[in-house]
Amino acid sequence: MTTVLRYAAFTSEPDGGNPAGVVLDANGLDDAEMLRIAAEVGYSETAFLTEASDVQPVRYFSPKAEVPFCGHATVATAVALAERNGPGEVVFSTRAGLVPVSVDEKLRATLTSVEPAVEDAGELAHVLEILRWSPDDLNPDLPPRIAYAGARHLVLSTATRQRLADLDYDFDGLLAYMLELDLTTLQLVWQESPTVFHVRDPFPVGGVVEDPATGAAAAAFGAYLRELGKGQPTITLHQGDDLGRPSLITVELRPDDPRVRVSGTAVPITAPA
Template sequence: MTTHTSPTAPGPLPDTLTVDGPDASVENSDAPRSPDTVDVLRYSAFTTDPAGGNPAGVVLDAEALDDARMLAVAAEVGYSETAFVTAHDRAARRYRLRYFSPRAEVAFCGHATIATAVALASRTGTGELRFDTPVGEIGVGTSLVDGLVRATLTSVPAHSRPAEDSTQVDPVLRALQWSRDDLDDGLPPHVAFAGNDHLVLGVRSRARLAALDYDFDALHDIMRQHGWTTVHLVHRAAPDRLDFHARDPFPVGGVVEDPATGAAAAAFGGYLRTLGLVTEPLRVHIRQGEDMGRPSDLYVDLRPDDPRVRVTGTAVPLPAPER
């Protein structure tokens, strides 16, 4: 995984971050506080049930944290990613956002973006938010639906290209302990991008996807070599439907599997456009995390005339761990 330096925002952002709102886990009082204290909010994204979805850490006041400290916080939290708000313009509802896995900085993370948007909207009200990230500006619309904040991120332009058989597909199949016969001919292997790269493999059998058991170290090394964030394994529910089950190994982040991967969902949207499957505005449903006991629902909206992809989900707060 490639590490990234702090993004340069297209407009001026202040050097400090203050947060309004009643949540006691956010610093908003005059109580003394250790300079080493970092307040981490915990959310599970792409679910309405705390037992499902993909957990993410969110730090709303990270302006004083350097790279090493953010990486250490992400490692301590232990989720696949933690998002850090490093500057803000509250009047413009614009925030600078960085993401760290327990091992490295990540250019873009969809589920942590959704979690951050829900955390901010819960404190400052729903509406449009702008995040300046290492991959560029990401807009997120938020609204209140049935008492929960729903967020829709709009990706950078997404696209994909065919994967190379001998240097990319075959080594991954060996690490997965799969054969070519396990792949869906209608979903050819591609490397898809919507902020970072993901290898997309279509799986012929739902049972094969459910039985995923891969060589962690081997897949880690292949992904590091090619700069992939996840391997996005998908099974199409029916030939005439764009509903999918997905699993996303994430060894480069120090995590066996991601239960919901918004960045991969956005990249997958670009993949479907590249294959010529987007001839009219449509919504794709991706069910992820089911085989690891954390079911997640990601909704991907595509338009034939727009290379950007919109990914929608909710996020719910998680209790802080007992100490």
């Protein structure tokens, strides 16, 4: 019988953050079995360690499909390993590339993204219609881009916190749009200060209306800010507040490394959330 651990990532409370399933021994499971388990768990992602080695292969499944990289499930898996083996370093081999993760004595995990990239977002009228936003809702100081740090995310910044709070979109329409552009989530952003942002992440491609904490999008957003010349050494992202699952994500940008570091805690969930 496959043992599935459950963790809430980017929080210190089991009822906060983003729940993730973690399977530390997925040897012998095929794609169909991993997808079935992820659907049964019902979280936005479940991580599967498929081999015990110095560089550990990991795969991520939403209830609907496999995704190349998932930040919150990576943090959850690293913390689960640290609780079993002690704090330290681990390198995960993901479909997006190698992702080193360190876990300190307080069980705070820091992942280092794959090489990021940022590109033009293209025409926006259709996605704004799907979101029921107008062009006037956008913040001109943070222009739309598609950012990548293991998975692709469309970054859209709104001028007001209220616009971010009033999330009401066409689920099927956004699903089709995201599949066409190979997007994992939308990173919807409101800037509180140069170093503090509030974000929401619709995730219809995973069968989820909204993700309460998205480490992959946080890494991509760090790359986005650096590309715009607005990156700070440390950036704080608040996510999940509007869902009642508050999450805290720290993003670190280093001048000598284009990769982005994303940090957070994770705690066990004793019963399905």
